[in-house]
Every structure is written in structure tokens, then in C-alpha cells.
Amino acid sequence: MEPDKEERSRVLVIGGTGHIGKHIVAASVRHGHSTSVLVRDAAPPDPAKAQLLTSFVDSGVALIKGDLFNHESLVKAIKSTDIVISAVGPRQLAEQTRIVTAIKEAGNVKRFLPSEFGSDVERVHTVDPVASLYAGKVNLRRLIEAEGIPHTYVCCNGFAETYLPSIGDVTAVGSGPPSDKIIVLGDGDTKGKLASFSLYSKSALSSMSACMSVTCCIDPGLILDACSGICGGRGHSSLHDTSD
Numbered sequence: 521m522e523p524d525k526e527e528r529s530r531v532l533v534i535g536g537t538g539h540i541g542k543h544i545v546a547a548s549v550r551h552g553h554s555t556s557v558l559v560r561d562a563a564p565p566d567p568a569k570a571q572l573l574t575s576f577v578d579s580g581v582a583l584i585k586g587d588l589f590n591h592e593s594l595v596k597a598i599k600s601t602d603i604v605i606s607a608v609g610p611r612q613l614a615e616q617t618r619i620v621t622a623i624k625e626a627g628n629v630k631r632f633l634p635s636e637f638g639s640d641v642e643r644v645h646t647v648d649p650v651a652s653l654y655a656g657k658v659n660l661r662r663l664i665e666a667e668g669i670p671h672t673y674v675c676c677n678g679f680a681e682t683y684l685p686s687i688g689d690v691t692a693v694g695s696g697p698p699s700d701k702i703i704v705l706g707d708g709d710t711k712g713k714l715a716s717f718s719l720y721s722k723s724a725l726s727s728m729s730a731c732m733s734v735t736c737c738i739d740p741g742l743i744l745d746a747c748s749g750i751c752g753g754r755g756h757s758s759l760h761d762t763s764d
């Protein structure tokens with residue numbers, strides 16, 4: 521579902537070449553937003569990444585060269601956008617304080633979505649290595665709030681596409697099914713919920729009522745709807761929005 525013309529925004533995605541970020545970029549374009557992606561290398565040696573960037577450009581996405589560690593590049597990119605969506609990976613979560621600093625300096629951002637896209641980090645009990653990861657996300661929330669930046673936290677639980685191939689073993693994500701042993705964290709009796717990216721995106725996009733009742737965060741397009749204040753998260757997934 522496309523937003524009306526007046527609801528279209530200028531969206532900057534930081535981490536747009538990542539596992540989650542590339543879906544957010546595609547959805548932003550699909551929803552008619554003027555979309556740019558901060559890229560560290562506009563001509564990467566990795567053919568798959570190069571092809572992804574070509575597909576971005578072909579679909580009208582502007583590539584802006586920059587880096588989390590280059591403050592000037594961040595401020596420049598942020599100054600030409602309304603909404604900043606960070607989809608940087610687990611290793612860069614702490615560095616998002618640099619995005620917060622740049623947003624404050626730029627002074628024009630209407631909404632910031634930090635890299636969340638998982639469980640609601642303040643409502644789940646976890647053990648390491650996940651606990652440390654979540655603590656970083658909580659710390660960033662406090663900083664964003666202290667700085668008074670309008671924000672939305674998108675919480676969608678785990679993606680089945682991420683966790684099922686490793687049969688839920690968080691230490692083996694990305695490397696396929698464990699061949700001889702599975703590491704079970706905690707007491708092994710914890711119940712969890714997984715979200716299916718494709719299944720929910722299909723139903724959620726089919727109508728606004730699906731968007732309202734299922735979740736705003738399974739499909740990245742709906743994340744953008746949330747930026748525009750079109751829908752609020754309901755159901756088992758949640759979306760924290762400063763306009764609440």
C-alpha cells in the first residue's frame with residue numbers, strides 16, 4: 521500500500537546493504553519514498569554486493585558515500601533527509617551513538633529508527649551473547665530519548681528465515697544446520713516466537729487492516745508507514761513510537 525503523495529518522505533538508510541537493510545531499501549522505494557543509502561564503498565569488490573548496489577541505482581536509489589566513523593559524511597547525508605533508518609549489524613550497534621550525534625548536529629531529522637528489528641529488548645530476559653547485544657540497544661534507546669530525537673523502535677521478534685536454518689542455535693546463525701551438536705542457551709525450556717518475513721509481508725501489505733492487526737514491523741514497507749504515522753503496532757509484536 522503506497523502512502524499518499526504528501527506522506528512521502530526522504531529516507532536515508534544506513535546499513536542498507538545488510539541482511540535486513542536491503543529489504544528496507546526495497547520497501548522504501550516500493551512505497552514511493554525518495555530513498556538514499558549510505559555506502560562505504562560504491563564499487564565493492566564483492567560481486568553480490570556490487571550487483572545489489574546496481575539494483576538500488578536502477579530502482580532510483582541514491583548512493584551516498586559515507587561511514588559511521590566519518591562524522592562529516594554522516595552529517596552531510598543526514599542533512600538531506602527527513603527520516604533516518606539504521607539497519608547496521610550487531611557489530612556496529614554501539615557505534616550508532618555517532619548517528620545520534622550527527623542527527624543532533626544536522627537538526628532536521630523528523631524521525632529516527634535505530635537498528636532494532638528483533639525482540640523488544642526491554643521486555644525479554646536473555647543470556648549472553650544475546651543479553652550484551654540487547655543491553656547495547658537499550659543504552660541507545662536511552663540516549664535517543666535523552667537527546668529528544670523523535671524515534672520509532674521496531675520490534676518484530678526473530679525472523680524464521682534467520683533462526684530456523686540453525687535450528688534456533690544463535691551461535692550458528694548464518695552457517696546452516698549444526699551437523700553434530702546444538703547449543704541451547706538458558707534452561708532449554710524457553711518458548712519463543714518467530715516471525716516470517718515473507719508470510720507476514722504478504723498479508724500485511726494486502727490491506728491496511730492487516731497492517732494494523734498483525735504488526736508494523738514484519739515488512740520493512742510497514743516500517744516506513746510507521747514513520748509516516750500511518751499505523752501503530754498491535755498484536756504480539758510491538759512498535760514504540762514517540763507519537764504515542
Ligand SMILES: NC(=O)c1ccc[n+]([C@@H]2O[C@H](COP(=O)([O-])OP(=O)(O)OC[C@H]3O[C@@H](n4cnc5c(N)ncnc54)[C@H](OP(=O)(O)O)[C@@H]3O)[C@@H](O)[C@H]2O)c1
Pocket residue numbers: 534535536537538539540541558559560561569586587588589607608609610612635636637638639676677678679680682683
Ligand atoms: N529479528 C531477527 O531475527 C534479526 C535477524 C538478523 C538481524 N536482526 C537485527 O537487524 C539489525 C541489522 O542486522 P543485519 O544482520 O541485517 O546486519 P548486517 O547484515 O551485518 O549488515 C550490516 C550493515 O551495516 C553496514 N555497515 C557496517 N559497518 C559500517 C560502517 N562503519 N559505516 C556504515 N555502514 C556500516 C554494512 O555495510 P557494508 O556493506 O559496507 O558492510 C551493512 O550494510 C540488527 O539490529 C540485528 O540485531 C534481527
